[in-house]
Amino acid sequence: MSTPSSSVSSVAKSNTIVIDDGKDESTQICKVAxxxxxxxxxxxxxxxxxxxxxxxKAICIHCKENFxxxxxxxxxHLRSHLKRCSRRVKPGSG
Ligand SMILES: [Zn+2]
Structure with missing residues (x-):
């Protein structure tokens, strides 16, 4: 008769204390608007x-024409006006 010396060791690897204060910005999920x-x-x-x-009414800020x-x-129709608006400074022209 021998007494089984089975010491079940369920010791965790390391006691890591996780502080969840919710301030970790790196884990913030970018919500899509x-x-x-x-x-x-x-x-x-x-x-x-x-x-x-x-x-x-939609008033063109360039020529003050209203639509x-x-x-x-x-x-x-506003978009097409912007294309032909004479007062509007076109990018790239110069
Ligand atoms: Zn205009």
């Missing part, structure tokens, strides 16, 4: 205003 509708690049060059009737600014109409 939801796609913004309604904000087209043309609005960089148009002022959006309402006229006296409350109708949305229909309703978002339902899209911005293609």
């Amino acid at each position: 939801p796609a913004r509708k309604l904000r087209s690049i043309v609005w960089e060059e148009f002022d959006k205003k309402k006229d006296e009737k409350g109708v949305d 229909d600014g309703k978002s339902t109409n899209g911005t293609s």
Whole structure:
């Protein structure tokens, strides 16, 4: 009769203390912002205003010409104006 000397050693490799204070910036997840509708690049060059009737107007910041600014109409007409706007300084021309 021999007493089994089995000492089960379930010792962890190392006692690492993890401090989770949530301040680790390296683990921050870059959240992708939801796609913004309604904000087209043309609005960089148009002022959006309402006229006296409350109708949305888009005013070219270069020549002050005003256009229909309703978002339902899209911005293609504004875009095409920017292409032919005489007051607009075209990049690369000089
Ligand atoms: Zn213009």
